[in-house]
Amino acid sequence: MSQQTRPPDGSGPGTAAGGTDVPEAGTARRSGATAGRSALGRVGKVRNLGLIAVLTLLCVIGAVSSDNFATRQNILVILTSAAVIGVITVGQTFVIIGGGIDLSVGAIVALASVWCTTVATQDYGFGGMVFCALVVGAVVGLVNGLVIAYGRVVAFITTIAMMATARGLAERISDRQSQVVTVDSFNSIASTRWLGVPVLVYILAAAVLLGWVLLNRTTFGRRTFAIGGNQEAARLAGLDVRRHTVLLYVLSGLCCGIAAVMLTARTTSGASNLGDLYELDSIASVIIGGTLLTGGRGSLVGSILGVLVFTTITNIFVLNNLTTDIQQIAKGLIILAAVLIQRRGNTPSTA
Amino acid sequence: MDSSRSAGIDRRRLLFGSAVIGGGVLLAGCTSNHKEDTPTSDVKTAAASGSGSGNEALGKHVVIGFSAPAADHGWMAAITKNAEAQAGAYSDVHLEAVEGTNDVNAQISQVQTLIGKKVDVLVILPFDGKALTAVSQQAMDAGIPVVNLDRVFDSPLAYRTWIGGDNFGMGLNAGLYIGKTLKDKGVANPVIGEIAGIDNLDLTKQRSSGFRKGLAKYGFKVDIRQAAQFTADSGQQVMSNVLQARSHLDAVWNHDDDQGIGVEAAIKQAGRDEFFMVGGAGSKHAMEEIKADNSVLKATVVYPSNMSASAIRVARLIGQSKGMGDLVGTDLPSSLTLFSATVTKENVDQYLPGAFS
Structure with missing residues (x-):
């Protein structure tokens, strides 16, 4: 997040310091651009393979320890459990690759879920509720982005402030009560199945697919990597860093809006305490997926594998009726191990 | 060098940006408001009924300090609301309620503030009973009786009366x-x-x-x-x-x-x-x-959420040095455990009015 401390457009007190490291940053970028890309791709693939190995190992443990693990039904439950946090993680991956961080995702989910379940909104039925959740998510993301990019406040601070504000607003609107959804068509989002697979899983798949294309096959994606890698160089290369930063947070907010729709349908209620600590879950998934917390590098597929690793652990622990404390320890160790592997993977490429 | 140009763009963008936010806020205002026209506090009826022991008569004016965890879910929200509603029903009670918090440290400071304000009686629902025992004992030492609501303090020296669920x-x-x-x-x-x-x-x-x-x-x-x-x-x-x-x-x-x-x-x-x-x-x-x-x-x-209303009543009686109506003796009990009734289809109508939403 070092680039966050520097004013994005080089005006203000940071100019002198920024001026000196521009040339070297620029050359580093240029020389590393072609060679780095392929090495990066390889490291990313290796790390994804590592995660797939972890996931396979977990599945073996699951299948051995419980007869109920390797059933079609249970696999669908794992995927459905991963759906909400997975969609949030798609947005979070973009933000972190772009050199930022979004700590307000859980609070945005809570706010959007509360907002789309007020009596007034429920009167508009299915369409109105979905529209409301998406707009609330996107607008909160927009505010985050504007404050970070144009207000030049560090992302960590901005989104932590938003985390408090959005959750407070959610409490205010809901009066701290659970708002039960009475619109059946809305609740059916979580119970409907197409070809035997829950709609939520399709939504996750669509989000990952679109996110992957956007990140790896469009200019938008390349700009995201460029800005996260070196903001100053990206600016000198003619990218509108601030506009792009705003878009990244809008994207994250929109993902939270979608997740809010899914979560609200899943729990058939909106409440200000929904999405508690989702920011940590999503960031943890992004990190074990191999995305650098400092930005510029990362993989969306890795993030989703990270989400699946966490949901699979939870599933195995419940199937075997083990307590949550052991589960927490296991999660912690996996995060630590992933980061250690990540560091090893990075050393040769930076040397 | 390019600062003037970027300032120009800045201004336009900012205007556009703020217009977007303004629009959002406007839309916000439309969607939110006027929710739940159904009455939410059935507390007063539950509170207004109850004892007929002469204790309802106007007595000495009592200032009650109230501190509880953050009202972040239905039950806890009802606790705070019921306490406020009950205090409002008495003209001889003034409630000093501090904003609920789940931070033990903050709650300790709040209780200290209430001690400093020299309230007559304190009603405390600690986020963590053990962590707030010391400060509650300070209040007792300062001559302010404490009514411990629900989550128990570690030491009997820390409260005058405990009232809570089972x-x-x-x-x-x-x-x-x-x-x-x-x-x-x-x-x-x-x-x-x-x-x-x-x-x-x-x-x-x-x-x-x-x-x-x-x-x-x-x-x-x-x-x-x-x-x-x-x-x-x-x-x-x-x-x-x-x-x-x-x-x-x-x-x-x-x-x-x-x-x-x-x-x-x-x-x-x-x-x-x-x-x-x-x-x-x-x-x-x-x-x-x-x-x-x-x-x-x-x-x-x-797990009755109207226990906070009872706690306010108990605190008032302590402040006015009165005993409990239907019991013999002039002193209040040191502990009151409320019953956890099993509600089924057969008796649900009896409990619906006291339920929290």
């Missing part, structure tokens, strides 16, 4: 209800599930141990026990996995009706209905479902 009894009654129902049905080796609340809280442990005790009377055991977080999303998550773990269940006790919304959603989404469920705490939503009798939820064990 977590063990809650689990016990849930266990007894499930045990009896299964026995009556003639189920031999029932598969019984338990969805607990936050596992590191003392109250969760007490509830679970009561539940085991209740089931043991009928020779039954808990087959699968998992903890959620008192929230609907955690309840949904845990229950959807539990339903995978056990392809057949006979009964489930869920500790908390707020998380129960999620638990029930998971059950509906999985299309399961071979078992019955008992809730906990006694929310309005749960009681309405029990009354409608169209889901797996057949009963709930109450």
